[in-house]
Amino acid sequence: MYFIDVILPIPLKQAFTYQVNRDEAVFLKRGMRVAVPFGKSKVYTGIVYGIYNDNPPGYDTKHIDQILDEQPIVTETQLKHWEWMSAYYMCTLGEVIRAALPGAFLLESDTMVGLRKDVSKHNIDEASEENTSVSESNTIDESEFTDDEFLVYEALQHQSQLHINDIRSILDRKNVVKVLEGLIQKKVIEVQEEVHEQYTPKLKRYLQLAPPYTSEEKLKELLDSLSRAPKQREVLMNLFMLSAQTKKPVDAILLQKKSNTSAAVVKTLVEKKILEEYLIQKDRVEYTGGAVSETKQLNEAQTLALSEVKTHFETKDVVLLHGVTSSGKTEVYVRLIEEMIATGKQVLYMLPEIALTTQLISRLQNYFGETVAVYHSKYSVNERVEVWQNVLESKPKAQIVIGARSSLFLPFSNLGLIIVDEEHEPSFKQYNPSPRYHARDSAVVLGNIHNAKLVLGSATPSLESYHNSETGKYGLVRLTKRFGNVLMPDISLIDIKEKHRKKLMTGHFSDTLLEAMREAISNKEQIILFQNRRGYSPVVECTTCGVSPQCPNCDVSLTYHQYKKQLRCHYCGYHMAMLRSCMACGSETLDTKGFGTEQIETELNHLFPDKVVARMDQDTTRGKNAYGKLIERLENEEIDILVGTQMLAKGLDFRNIGLVGVMNADTLLYFPDFRAHERSFQLLQQVSGRAGRTEKRGKVLIQTYNPHHLILQQVSSNEYEAMYKQEAEERYQYKYPPYYRTIRITFKDKSYDKMDKASIWFGRALEQKLKEHVLGPETPPVGRVRNLYITNVLVKIPKQQSLAKTKGYISNVQRSFNTIKEFSTVRVSIDVDNY
Numbered sequence: 001m002y003f004i005d006v007i008l009p010i011p012l013k014q015a016f017t018y019q020v021n022r023d024e025a026v027f028l029k030r031g032m033r034v035a036v037p038f039g040k041s042k043v044y045t046g047i048v049y050g051i052y053n054d055n056p057p058g059y060d061t062k063h064i065d066q067i068l069d070e071q072p073i074v075t076e077t078q079l080k081h082w083e084w085m086s087a088y089y090m091c092t093l094g095e096v097i098r099a100a101l102p103g104a105f106l107l108e109s110d111t112m113v114g115l116r117k118d119v120s121k122h123n124i125d126e127a128s129e130e131n132t133s134v135s136e137s138n139t140i141d142e143s144e145f146t147d148d149e150f151l152v153y154e155a156l157q158h159q160s161q162l163h164i165n166d167i168r169s170i171l172d173r174k175n176v177v178k179v180l181e182g183l184i185q186k187k188v189i190e191v192q193e194e195v196h197e198q199y200t201p202k203l204k205r206y207l208q209l210a211p212p213y214t215s216e217e218k219l220k221e222l223l224d225s226l227s228r229a230p231k232q233r234e235v236l237m238n239l240f241m242l243s244a245q246t247k248k249p250v251d252a253i254l255l256q257k258k259s260n261t262s263a264a265v266v267k268t269l270v271e272k273k274i275l276e277e278y279l280i281q282k283d284r285v286e287y288t289g290g291a292v293s294e295t296k297q298l299n300e301a302q303t304l305a306l307s308e309v310k311t312h313f314e315t316k317d318v319v320l321l322h323g324v325t326s327s328g329k330t331e332v333y334v335r336l337i338e339e340m341i342a343t344g345k346q347v348l349y350m351l352p353e354i355a356l357t358t359q360l361i362s363r364l365q366n367y368f369g370e371t372v373a374v375y376h377s378k379y380s381v382n383e384r385v386e387v388w389q390n391v392l393e394s395k396p397k398a399q400i401v402i403g404a405r406s407s408l409f410l411p412f413s414n415l416g417l418i419i420v421d422e423e424h425e426p427s428f429k430q431y432n433p434s435p436r437y438h439a440r441d442s443a444v445v446l447g448n449i450h451n452a453k454l455v456l457g458s459a460t461p462s463l464e465s466y467h468n469s470e471t472g473k474y475g476l477v478r479l480t481k482r483f484g485n486v487l488m489p490d491i492s493l494i495d496i497k498e499k500h501r502k503k504l505m506t507g508h509f510s511d512t513l514l515e516a517m518r519e520a521i522s523n524k525e526q527i528i529l530f531q532n533r534r535g536y537s538p539v540v541e542c543t544t545c546g547v548s549p550q551c552p553n554c555d556v557s558l559t560y561h562q563y564k565k566q567l568r569c570h571y572c573g574y575h576m577a578m579l580r581s582c583m584a585c586g587s588e589t590l591d592t593k594g595f596g597t598e599q600i601e602t603e604l605n606h607l608f609p610d611k612v613v614a615r616m617d618q619d620t621t622r623g624k625n626a627y628g629k630l631i632e633r634l635e636n637e638e639i640d641i642l643v644g645t646q647m648l649a650k651g652l653d654f655r656n657i658g659l660v661g662v663m664n665a666d667t668l669l670y671f672p673d674f675r676a677h678e679r680s681f682q683l684l685q686q687v688s689g690r691a692g693r694t695e696k697r698g699k700v701l702i703q704t705y706n707p708h709h710l711i712l713q714q715v716s717s718n719e720y721e722a723m724y725k726q727e728a729e730e731r732y733q734y735k736y737p738p739y740y741r742t743i744r745i746t747f748k749d750k751s752y753d754k755m756d757k758a759s760i761w762f763g764r765a766l767e768q769k770l771k772e773h774v775l776g777p778e779t780p781p782v783g784r785v786r787n788l789y790i791t792n793v794l795v796k797i798p799k800q801q802s803l804a805k806t807k808g809y810i811s812n813v814q815r816s817f818n819t820i821k822e823f824s825t826v827r828v829s830i831d832v833d834n835y
């Protein structure tokens with residue numbers, strides 16, 4: 001008898017045992033996928049974890065359905081890393097695998113598949129439009145199908161999606177996973193639960209004279225006819241001059257700049273059909289070849305930083321690169337990458353959110369051409385599987401991988417360098433679902449397994465990483481000046497309490513901010529305004545009885561969104577039409593308190609009616625590519641003033657931002673979380689860092705009711721060190737990271753009572769051994785979300801106490817807890833190093 005242990009992507013236990021025959025046992029290797037039956041009618045795809053020929057487990061085993069791979073798709077190194085993850089973050093290997101493998105590798109009975117959109121369109125259109133060329137859609141060659149593939153393809157012509165179990169009955173057999181994989185590979189079907197946004201190509205605008213005017217004579221006539229439109233004339237003269245040398249269409253922004261005019265004037269000329277507009281595709285993600293440029297010559301500070309990094313690497317594996325915004329960290333990474341790939345090794349470049357980094361992707365592709373691959377969970381199934389295979393086979397075209405946190409699961413075999421950029425970003429921590437891993441910390445372990453070096457980079461390092469550099473665990477390298485003699489922005493605090501008293505506020509704008517905005521505008525500079533709340537005004541309150549409308553599912557007040565005239569819950573998405581009168585007392589005295597991005601936008605439209613105002617928050621960036629378009633408009637200087645939430649803070653490099661305004665810093669400072677001060681410092685510094693990235697010194701104005709708050713003082717004087725010392729002291733005193741580790745255990749239930757009892761039981765059990773290091777249960781700021789009551793127990797672990805033993809103890813308590821019938825509905829989740 002032969003058996004294999006299989007890891008299934010479910011949170012039940014580490015591995016499940018199945019039977020195989022002798023041939024299968026010989027063929028199979030760890031890391032290959034098999035399709036296996038589970039329960040009464042389910043099928044799962046799992047990873048082979050062990051193969052042996054006696055020692056049957058104490059229960060009846062089923063035979064596997066099918067072997068899916070000829071070679072392992074998961075390597076031993078990956079398994080090692082994932083075992084660490086499962087142990088460290090207290091989850092099953094199956095949960096890690098679910099997070100690690102692209103969905104297309106894990107087909108199972110619940111998976112829904114459908115025809116790919118480009119395919120179905122082609123086929124439907126075929127009847128009506130005869131033989132239109134379908135360059136966009138992918139043409140299917142039905143003759144390449146196997147019989148089974150054809151049957152599935154045909155079924156999907158009639159039904160938009162099918163369950164794997166449906167397909168089993170269509171094909172009248174159990175083993176269908178391989179058939180579906182074939183169809184995925186042939187780009188016919190896709191897994192439907194996938195939400196993916198494809199990146200549309202970035203378009204660059206060019207202009208040229210419309211054909212009727214190209215002769216000198218006609219142009220002269222045209223210029224004469226425009227004698228009363230001097231601005232338009234100016235544009236044409238400039239166009240003529242610019243294209244005289246190149247005879248090519250002219251970059252629209254360049255033209256606008258040279259003519260010293262607005263986008264509106266250019267637009268008028270296009271509308272009058274005097275100019276022709278070209279949109280030339282500048283691919284963001286897919287590299288289409290072209291000249292690869294030399295890396296930049298480093299300046300003195302960068303050269304020094306680079307050599308310091310390398311010196312540290314002689315004795316340490318991790319270096320923290322603390323470089324102020326725009327100091328040229330990226331160029332230092334680029335040099336390290338260059339040297340690493342020359343040795344033939346792989347490089348992983350991690351970023352907090354890939355959608356935010358189109359700028360970086362083109363920068364790296366510019367240097368490294370097609371060796372750069374991009375990996376992201378929002379990519380389509382095929383793209384992800386492709387990158388996976390390329391990395392697995394150590395192909396040159398995936399030698400450098402740029403990705404968000406999930407990229408650390410790729411099958412690297414020869415990793416030499418990992419860069420974690422913006423290492424302080426909380427979005428490196430996955431909150432839900434399990435594994436609740438921190439990608440930066442997991443990358444350090446990954447580096448360890450590969451014997452690779454790591455650079456963590458940030459202008460505002462996390463307290464954890466900075467602490468590690470203080471203790472000597474990480475090397476520390478600094479870049480204290482911006483590249484090219486650009487000054488750090490000039491940051492001032494504005495006391496809006498006083499401004500209110502002196503009646504110097506217009507809506508939410510102080511006179512100082514308005515004045516600075518007018519100045520920036522007259523200098524033709526763009527402005528960014530930061531308001532860390534979306535919506536019109538967070539809370540609607542009745543001034544008669546004081547009641548404000550609440551979400552029925554969560555313990556929060558609903559937020560007013562003016563654009564849709566709705567009240568919305570930011571936790572569960574519940575929404576209703578804005579009320580006319582108070583639900584409690586019927587009075588019509590509803591007032592709005594606080595303010596969000598939308599209200600700022602409205603105020604701006606009144607204050608600056610002839611300027612283009614845009615808004616960047618979760619509501620305006622939901623749609624496909626909406627984010628990219630906003631960035632592009634900003635880059636193209638089609639936006640004068642951009643209002644946004646913290647999305648603005650993330651590593652964007654714009655050339656023409658003269659002023660950054662923070663509408664109200666106080667909401668950040670008083671957030672109930674032990675990291676609130678650190679976060680405020682980071683966010684405000686990062687937002688400020690968007691200002692003045694060219695020669696002219698940028699200006700930052702921060703409005704606040706508490707101008708004497710220590711953190712704001714430190715932000716305005718750029719004192720990271722002081723902030724670090726102060727915060728570290730508090731963390732030490734109150735027993736928080738980096739001095740103590742924390743594990744948060746969350747309890748959720750529909751019944752308040754059960755949630756309460758369960759958490760108390762669990763907390764007491766923990767206290768028996770962990771004593772005063774158990775805190776709570778304590779209700780979080782929002783105590784009910786989606787109809788589930790929530791409470792937390794926090795375990796603090798001092799440095800000298802064994803982490804593994806503590807976790808072992810928590811697991812034991814959880815096992816006993818799980819046997820208690822009364823608590824069977826209570827959902828327990830464990831978050832190690834919680835954020």
Ligand code: ADP
Nearest residue numbers: 296297298299323325326327328329330331483
């Ligand atoms: P950071 O990553 O520290 O925010 P960047 O690497 O984005 O800084 O650099 C800021 C700006 O300075 C970018 O526009 C970049 O192109 C430019 N820059 C940085 N280093 C150099 C260099 N050595 N030569 C020319 N330009 C540079």
Ligand code: ZN
Nearest residue numbers: 542545582585
């Ligand atoms: Zn009322």
Ligand code: ZN
Nearest residue numbers: 551554569572
């Ligand atoms: Zn809600």
